[in-house]
Amino acid sequence: MSPDTTHSPAQVIPQLRDTILSPAFWLALLAVLIAACAVVNVGRLLALAALAAITLSAWLLTRTPLRRLNRLLPIISFALFCFLLLLIIPIDAETETIQLPLWGREVPHHGTWFILALLIKSTLIVLLTTAFAERLSQRDLLAGLTALHLPAKLVSLCYLMLRGLDSIAAELRRMMRARDARGAVGGMRAVKVAAAMAQVLIIRLARRAETQAFALCARGYAGRIPLSHYRSITLFEGIALIISLVALAWLTLL
Amino acid sequence: MVDSTLDIEVTGLSFRYPDGTLALDGIDLAVPRTARVALIGPNGAGKSTLMLHLNGLLHGQGTVRILGQELTDATLPAIRRQVGLVFQNPDDQLFMPTVFDEVAYAAVNAGYDEETVRTRVAEALATVAMSQYADKHPINLSIGQKKRIAIASVLVTENRILVLDEPSAGLDPAGRRALIALLDSLSATLVVASHDLDLVDRLCPDAVVLKAGSVIRTADTPDILADTEFLSSAGL
Numbered sequence: 001m002s003p004d005t006t007h008s009p010a011q012v013i014p015q016l017r018d019t020i021l022s023p024a025f026w027l028a029l030l031a032v033l034i035a036a037c038a039v040v041n042v043g044r045l046l047a048l049a050a051l052a053a054i055t056l057s058a059w060l061l062t063r064t065p066l067r068r069l070n071r072l073l074p075i076i077s078f079a080l081f082c083f084l085l086l087l088i089i090p091i092d093a094e095t096e097t098i099q100l101p102l103w104g105r106e107v108p109h110h111g112t113w114f115i116l117a118l119l120i121k122s123t124l125i126v127l128l129t130t131a132f133a134e135r136l137s138q139r140d141l142l143a144g145l146t147a148l149h150l151p152a153k154l155v156s157l158c159y160l161m162l163r164g165l166d167s168i169a170a171e172l173r174r175m176m177r178a179r180d181a182r183g184a185v186g187g188m189r190a191v192k193v194a195a196a197m198a199q200v201l202i203i204r205l206a207r208r209a210e211t212q213a214f215a216l217c218a219r220g221y222a223g224r225i226p227l228s229h230y231r232s233i234t235l236f237e238g239i240a241l242i243i244s245l246v247a248l249a250w251l252t253l254l
Numbered sequence: 255m256v257d258s259t260l261d262i263e264v265t266g267l268s269f270r271y272p273d274g275t276l277a278l279d280g281i282d283l284a285v286p287r288t289a290r291v292a293l294i295g296p297n298g299a300g301k302s303t304l305m306l307h308l309n310g311l312l313h314g315q316g317t318v319r320i321l322g323q324e325l326t327d328a329t330l331p332a333i334r335r336q337v338g339l340v341f342q343n344p345d346d347q348l349f350m351p352t353v354f355d356e357v358a359y360a361a362v363n364a365g366y367d368e369e370t371v372r373t374r375v376a377e378a379l380a381t382v383a384m385s386q387y388a389d390k391h392p393i394n395l396s397i398g399q400k401k402r403i404a405i406a407s408v409l410v411t412e413n414r415i416l417v418l419d420e421p422s423a424g425l426d427p428a429g430r431r432a433l434i435a436l437l438d439s440l441s442a443t444l445v446v447a448s449h450d451l452d453l454v455d456r457l458c459p460d461a462v463v464l465k466a467g468s469v470i471r472t473a474d475t476p477d478i479l480a481d482t483e484f485l486s487s488a489g490l
Contacts, residue, residue, distance in 0.1 A: 043256075057478045106368065138391070139351035163349050166393055211346040214311045218339040219407065220363030228371040242297070 022231040023136055023144035028241050034071045036126040036248040042117040047251045055124055058131035068130050072123060079119040087112050112136055138162060143230035152224035164209070171204055261287050261321055261415055261443040262308060268467075269303055269314030277303040278314055279467040281459065285415075285443060291473060292454040295464035296489035301447035302342070304464070305417050308445065309339045321414060326349040335364050338408025339443075342420040344400035348392040353384065353403055356392055362409045378406040382436060398429030417442045420452045451490070455479055463488050 035053065040047050058064075086107050091097060096109040121177050136144070141162065145155040184190065233241075262285035269278040278300045284290050293301045301309055306312040308320065309329045318325040320333045338360075341347045350356040357378050363369045379385045382402035387395065401421065408416060421437065422430045434456055437444060448454055454461060454475055461475040465488055471478065478484065 125431050129470045139355065142351060160349070163351075167345070170393075179325060208346065211341065212349065213308060215339075215341055215347040215348070217311055218334060220334055220359035222363065226359070226362040227355060228368055228375075244355070 001168060009121050012032070022147065022233060023140035023235060023243065024231065025237040026136060027130060027141070027144040027145075027232070029244060032241065032245050033128050034125050036252045037128065039120065040252040041124060042113070042120050044198045048120065050251055051124055051170055055127045055131070058128060062131045062134040063136045064131045068134070069128050071126055072203035075119065075122045075126060082115045083137060084107070104185065111196065139227075142225060146227060147230055147232045156223060156225050166207075167208060167212075168201075168205060171208070173199060181199055258287055258322055260284050260319070261289070262445065264304075264307070265312050265315035265316075265317040265319075265433050267304070267307060267318060269307065269312060272372040277467050278307070281316070281409055281464075281467070281469055283462060283469065285445060287429040287461060288353075288441065288443050290444040290446070292392055292458035292461040293445060293464060294449070294451070294454060294460065294478075295488060299464040299489075301464055302465040303467075305339065305445070305447055306417055308415070308417050309334060309337045311339075335411055335416060336411035337414055338416045340408055340416065340418045340421065342400075342423055344392075344404040347404045347407070348400060348403070351391060352388065353379070353390050353392055354388040354397075357406045357410050360407060362479075364411050374410045374412070378410040381439075382406045383432075383451055390472055395468075397424045398426065398432070401425065401429070401433065402436070407469075413442060415445070416440065417445045417447075418446050420449065421446060423447060423455050424470075449490075451479060463490075464486060 033051075037051055040051060042048060087105070089108070089111075091106065093109060097106040098109045098112060099106055101140065138159070142155070142159050145158060179193060184193065262283065264283040265399055266283055267278050267281040267283075268276070269400060270276050281300070281304060282408055283304075286289055288421075295301055296316065307314060307318055307325075310318075310325050310333060313411065321324065323333060341394070348356050350359055354375060357375045359372050361374050366374065375388075379388060381421065382405055382407060384399065384402050385401045387399065387403075392400060395403065401424075405418075405421075416437075418437070421433055425433060430450075430453070434453055437446075437457055441465065446458055459479050461473065462469055462482075463471040463478060
């Protein structure tokens, strides 16, 4: 391994990605959109339609693959679980009810609206986050959160948790490969093996986390993960964010 | 009295893990300036635990002096800027989103200005011949490349002392040769823990043999490696 003399220091520095808007702007915009989705009244169809149109545009602009829709599975499962609860909870005489179309069954009015609102809002939030995640790299996330001047410890935690997912995925892949190499079988045996694997995975990850913490401290970690260079929000971006905030507030609250 | 010719001076160091395992038992170690010392011993001998003490990551009973300064909470930040620790598994060490940021991390923490950081990162990457990977994600590199990045990430602050845990583990023959050449070209004081006796022979004129948390022999590396009876009794 002879020292590299073909790259000058200037060439070595990765250029900031040639984009018009900074990662901090996209993260702030995402936060505004999530807040709008969280507070919107699902009875206001115009507001819902506008948020859905923004979400669809985000998916199209970021060219998010349709397979990412699988991220909705936990939400759909949770909504189904809540709906089943509504069906089995007894309704007393004073409870306001509505009749389900086609089925004709009576369910509590407020509970049904609550589940519907939860399903719509969380679906929009997950779809928006997925679309934005398609565009933002791990570095963008770290640079954006840093540029937004969020508390350094919070930024560290967010980033290390995200980075930790890579470690978990890699460790799990290794374990599954080792399991398959020794002739994994299906049925109840597979369930037992999966439970044992989960236990071992937790222990391994705890050990790994300790070593990673050592590695961080060895290079001077003091509660923050600093970057040598990142883009701050420009005046134009700040104005655009304020306009977005006002527009979404008007759309969702008024 | 402080010996100014020693980069590392460990006296009576003992350490017990929370589960009761005695990992280090009264270790004495003296590493002169710019020396290259190998720590050898079987698994569980205490090599890695001793290395963690040299960077102040673990605190046992006894004294650790680095470049004449006793390791205390007050001297810890300064000492960590002088002692670069390279872990056995680079995946434990690399966590930043790009190779550039990974190498820059320690330099930014040390408070260098942006221009100095850029220059030092460029130099460190050039030293390990990884300049063209600056904007790559470390996770996508081979084990040999990750090792080089891990070494660059400690070279960036121009550490006077480099402590390497099993540097050749997992490397192919070409990568191993390249690593030996790289380490051989460095002027820093080296402490290398390894089971790779050939690497130890080529890189480190002096060796310290550990067994069950104690130093059982300190001598010239060729003498130790020639004593096959001793190596066998030491579990090597």
